[in-house]
Amino acid sequence: MNSTIVQSDINFSLDPANGAPIYRQIIQQIEYGILSGRMKSGDRLPTIRSLAVNLKINPNTIAKAYNELEIKGILATQVGSGTYISDKKPGLEEDARLQKVGEVLRRFIQEMKDLGVDTDELIALIKSFPQR
Amino acid sequence: MNSTIVQSDINFSLDPANGAPIYRQIIQQIEYGILSGRMKSGDRLPTIRSLAVNLKINPNTIAKAYNELEIKGILATQVGSGTYISDKKPGLEEDARLQKVGEVLRRFIQEMKDLGVDTDELIALIKSFPQR
Amino acid sequence: MNSTIVQSDINFSLDPANGAPIYRQIIQQIEYGILSGRMKSGDRLPTIRSLAVNLKINPNTIAKAYNELEIKGILATQVGSGTYISDKKPGLEEDARLQKVGEVLRRFIQEMKDLGVDTDELIALIKSFPQR
Amino acid sequence: MNSTIVQSDINFSLDPANGAPIYRQIIQQIEYGILSGRMKSGDRLPTIRSLAVNLKINPNTIAKAYNELEIKGILATQVGSGTYISDKKPGLEEDARLQKVGEVLRRFIQEMKDLGVDTDELIALIKSFPQR
DNA sequence: GTGGTCTAGACCACT
DNA sequence: GTGGTCTAGACCACA
Numbered sequence: 001m002n003s004t005i006v007q008s009d010i011n012f013s014l015d016p017a018n019g020a021p022i023y024r025q026i027i028q029q030i031e032y033g034i035l036s037g038r039m040k041s042g043d044r045l046p047t048i049r050s051l052a053v054n055l056k057i058n059p060n061t062i063a064k065a066y067n068e069l070e071i072k073g074i075l076a077t078q079v080g081s082g083t084y085i086s087d088k089k090p091g092l093e094e095d096a097r098l099q100k101v102g103e104v105l106r107r108f109i110q111e112m113k114d115l116g117v118d119t120d121e122l123i124a125l126i127k128s129f130p131q132r
Numbered sequence: 133m134n135s136t137i138v139q140s141d142i143n144f145s146l147d148p149a150n151g152a153p154i155y156r157q158i159i160q161q162i163e164y165g166i167l168s169g170r171m172k173s174g175d176r177l178p179t180i181r182s183l184a185v186n187l188k189i190n191p192n193t194i195a196k197a198y199n200e201l202e203i204k205g206i207l208a209t210q211v212g213s214g215t216y217i218s219d220k221k222p223g224l225e226e227d228a229r230l231q232k233v234g235e236v237l238r239r240f241i242q243e244m245k246d247l248g249v250d251t252d253e254l255i256a257l258i259k260s261f262p263q264r
Numbered sequence: 265m266n267s268t269i270v271q272s273d274i275n276f277s278l279d280p281a282n283g284a285p286i287y288r289q290i291i292q293q294i295e296y297g298i299l300s301g302r303m304k305s306g307d308r309l310p311t312i313r314s315l316a317v318n319l320k321i322n323p324n325t326i327a328k329a330y331n332e333l334e335i336k337g338i339l340a341t342q343v344g345s346g347t348y349i350s351d352k353k354p355g356l357e358e359d360a361r362l363q364k365v366g367e368v369l370r371r372f373i374q375e376m377k378d379l380g381v382d383t384d385e386l387i388a389l390i391k392s393f394p395q396r
Numbered sequence: 397m398n399s400t401i402v403q404s405d406i407n408f409s410l411d412p413a414n415g416a417p418i419y420r421q422i423i424q425q426i427e428y429g430i431l432s433g434r435m436k437s438g439d440r441l442p443t444i445r446s447l448a449v450n451l452k453i454n455p456n457t458i459a460k461a462y463n464e465l466e467i468k469g470i471l472a473t474q475v476g477s478g479t480y481i482s483d484k485k486p487g488l489e490e491d492a493r494l495q496k497v498g499e500v501l502r503r504f505i506q507e508m509k510d511l512g513v514d515t516d517e518l519i520a521l522i523k524s525f526p527q528r
Numbered sequence: 529g530t531g532g533t534c535t536a537g538a539c540c541a542c543t
Numbered sequence: 544g545t546g547g548t549c550t551a552g553a554c555c556a557c558a
Binding site: 296299361364365368369370372373375376378379380381383386387389390391393 | 424425428429431432433434493496497500501502504505507508510511512513515518519521522523525
Binding site: 104 | 164167168229232233236237238240241243244246247248249251254255257258259261
């Protein structure tokens with residue numbers, strides 16, 4: 001008999017051409033999932049094995065991602081039960097989210113400037129970006 | 133007799149805290165130098181050894197950067213003479229630039245969506261971004 | 265759990281009297297291996313270290329060969345996992361092959377003309393060439 | 397007062413993308429010029445300086461080519477007068493020419509075979525090659 | 529002087 | 544275990 005558990009509906013997607021290592025892509029997607037509110041405290045994460053099968057990668061890689069997040073206090077592992085999103089999510093509060101948004105934005109604007117795209121063009125580009 | 137040679141006036145600078153490997157920082161600075169028009173076809177690059185001395189790194193590291201750009205067809209080397217910017221610069225044409233812009237933009241919008249920022253907010257953010 | 269991995273059955277062989285540098289001989293053998301169909305997309309190449317031991321050369325030399333092919337998009341590496349033949353193999357497609365054929369042909373005809381052999385003689389020569 | 401001197405009508409052309417070093421391209425063009433009969437004993441070669449200017453390369457490079465051919469006995473230098481094609485041209489008689497033709501042909505056919513072009517296709521290709 | 533090749537070896541991140 | 548980065552240094556061919 002099982003209490004109802006919310007299985008995190010996160011859709012992990014790996015981009016081999018991303019450049020970032022696989023374990024870091026996983027970490028980011030979990031963190032962003034929490035930041036954006038799609039994942040909440042107490043949600044259960046997929047098991048290492050099932051995720052490894054789904055993503056066709058080495059279980060060790062997922063373990064490394066989960067482990068790093070547990071060290072940060074963002075995840076909590078209960079042996080025999082699974083991995084859950086911790087109640088306290090240090091560094092993932094609203095403030096942190098805004099800070100992260102600013103960071104990504106700054107880097108993006110700089111890169112676009114390097115590519116010769118100024119802010120006005122940028123806005124036009126985003127407005128015309130196909131919403132899917 | 134003086135053959136006029138344009139020595140590229142690029143100012144290489146390395147950022148140890150960048151995270152990106154040294155040779156890749158050099159590659160990017162050359163590519164951006166060409167994209168921005170500061171460096172033109174036929175320009176001569178600093179010699180491997182002189183740049184190595186200036187940047188206080190091993191010549192092999194410079195050679196690795198130059199070599200990758202030669203494989204890509206962006207640079208052309210003449211042993212005994214030096215390294216030059218190739219006439220045809222595949223991957224650095226206007227088309228390629230636009231493609232690159234689209235790529236960066238797409239990834240950025242996706243990342244912002246993951247962070248819970250929708251397109252309207254995005255535009256507002258960019259508009260309010262401090263222009264320096 | 266066993267992921268089936270096709271280990272490339274390529275037999276690398278170095279010819280010290282070849283004149284071509286070692287790393288280039290390796291590159292050519294991989295390219296020809298793909299062209300001839302002996303190696304297919306997704307096949308795993310020997311590890312850098314194992315090949316270095318087999319060929320009794322420095323691992324860096326193998327790495328240089330693999331690296332150049334990766335820049336060209338012919339190989340794809342996954343650190344910690346190995347080096348694989350890429351799905352898309354630019355420069356080894358049929359179009360590129362035909363272009364290469366034209367290039368070699370043009371250079372050959374020019375060289376023969378320099379040697380005082382005109383096209384008619386050339387055809388006669390090739391027809392009489394001992395087929396083995 | 398000057399005895400009539402036949403200035404060699406050789407048209408040197410360098411191909412930077414050839415791969416072969418410049419000085420070797422010059423050597424080959426002189427040897428082929430003799431083999432094909434376009435250049436004869438006693439013909440005068442361009443001066444090092446004039447050729448250097450025409451080809452826009454370093455005079456040392458031409459000197460190196462001339463020097464190597466003089467060592468072989470193919471050229472003869474008369475200080476203050478110029479460089480001439482020697483009376484005796486060791487290794488450049490008719491026999492040598494035929495041997496060279498065979499050598500180039502063999503290498504070409506092998507390379508085409510490696511590229512998947514058989515002899516019949518080859519003949520068709522050459523026949524259809526635009527004669528200029 | 530120029531760049532190219534190769535070796536040797538250290539240290540790192542990733543799977 | 545895998546490949547990646549970087550250093551140090553030797554030797555070579557070329558302009």
